Amino acid sequence: MASPALDIRDLHAWYGESHVLHGVDMVVHPGEVVTLLGRNGAGRTSTLRAVMGLTGARRGSIRVNGQETIGLPRHRIAYTGIGYCPEERGIFASLSTEENLLLPPVLKGQGPGMGLAEIYALFPNLAERRHSPGTRLSGGEQQMLALARILRTGAKLLLLDEISEGLAPVIVQALGRAIGLLRDSGHTVVLVEQNFHFAAPLSDRFYVMEHGRIVEHFGARELQAKAAALAELLGV
Template sequence: MTDTKPVPVLEAKDIVAGYGEVDILHGVSVTVHSGEMVAIIGPNGAGKSTLLRTIFGLLDARGGQVRLKGEDITNRAPDQLVLCGLSYVPQVDNVFPSLTILENLEMGAFVRQDGLAERLDRVFSLFPDLTDRRGEKAGKLSGGQRQMLALGRALMLDPDVLLLDEPSASLSPKMVELIFDRINLINSEGTGILLVEQNANEALSACDRGYVLAMGENRLEGEAKSLLDNEEVGKLYLGT
């Protein structure tokens, strides 16, 4: 019999990475299947951001492999990865404050000028708040609007997979709801999402599956619903 399992859109396998002499990730694996929205939760310093940075080629993988739509992209540079269909929104410094909203979005698409107008239209329809302010400097935006702009920038290349590092950090509960609503919509339109969150409850409620990382290792994984019901997750991350 032939193996008919579909190829995951993103697969990071046995990733080893770190800073200087020190390994932070000791063989971490995560997978995003087509159309999935996947959460990574875990305590401060677990290596969640390090994992996203390694997948996006900002940090060398010292071991393991990253595959995008089946293709080996391990240690490929970020400017190459965006062309292959991977986008990344870092937790901080994710917009250029001295540029306008429109300039930020255009910069997001700098390597791909075809269909620019359509993609701008899509971003503005996802985030109407940005539409009327397109000529304003990004530095004048509120935290929530800045996060919308960062998401919009990442969408300007129409990625197959979006890596998001704590999109709800330091936002008001109302804004968290709105941002998650938009991320869900982006996902429902076909973009795979791999999302790191402190807000475990919100993340697991929104996602299909989840991983718990601790001390640079996979600790738990499963359907998001079953993780929400898991006693250890409840105690450590949900305050239940």
Template sequence: MTDVSALRREGRGPAQLKVRALEAWYGESQALYGVDLDVYPGETVTLLGRNGVGKTTTLRTLMGILRKRTGEIEFDERSILRLPLHRVAHAGMGFVPEERGIFASLTVEENLMLPPVVARSGKEMSLDEIYTLFPNLLDRRHSPGTKLSGGEQQMLAIARILRTGVSMILLDEPTEGLAPVIVNRIGEMLKSLKAHGLSVLLVEQNFRFAAKIADHFYVMDHGEMIDSFAVGELPAKREALNKALGV
């Protein structure tokens, strides 16, 4: 297949996340076919594509949740292909799944304090820093998880990962089911993470949202990367992108 990451490598320093020829399986069913992608330090990169084309599977495979996989995954110039999930987290990569995983019986602050600091990247955030970034969570810090809105749950899921010290976040459908005003807040928060030096690999169906925050896009179809372009190329790619996304 075409190496859609080739142009990105010209004249650039090392990618923080480098993926080559990645293939993955659910049991005997192959889900990914030769996936290539790069995420450079401090970038926000978005995976685009219709439902069921392998975007979430890509995130799960990178984290080591999906274990049957081949190819090359390098994070900070170190191979993590054979590492189990907890060691990928210790390397500095965090995953926020679409289902968020908030513990309903715990308060907001207890949820925040639950995961340990696993990566000493220099990017770990204190509670004070998190509450500055997410003032809604400060107001709700003693509230149980069951009392949070969908938007507050999403903010908590992201904030919980930030406290662990990861330098890259894999974020799956963060705006799914949220009101437009909350979507805007999530967007502003992701811009703040970029200013903090974190890298983000984002799966997102809301293309208008992604277009405002992403530096680079990859388009998936049937488990493959079929295109790759920078945000500045977006106007020229609009027609082909609408076709690929079924817009």
């Protein structure tokens, strides 16, 4: 059996003196879309940041494709084939859309990432705006660019933080289609989403967080039975 794409065991993390994650356990198998649900401040973003080594102190185990990454420097974590798309996107204003896409290197040992032709087929908006400054794009187009830039590196495990937040419905639908196509092509995706209606049809499994802990875990088949409790918990 293949190793999990992401295997988190008894993960604790801190920002300075603030203890933000309290023994998180989570497993994501290759080719899955798994969503972390919870209210703002529950620890979802901190979990993604801890995986990438972007919190302060960490304790526990984080294995990416079987490789232990606790203790690795941040750049070495990226080399394991993991890509992180944070809320702030990090688009470079001085570069065009296409220059932003060409900026990150292809990860050694991960195989070729998506070429520009593949990316433009997945996100036609970016092809139309390839010569526009990156920050002149709409919010939705910037989100597409942030995700596409990761795909070019060859990363197969994608951590996506609130990618639908504040976007027009047509853009949200396009991102949903893209995530489905990425899963079908062998990518593994971890979503942090407040937009439950966006995440639900995409996801194979769900984890629910409260106060820096996993409090619930269930598969897509159980979603209907959990709907009332989730609505109360998430306020949806």
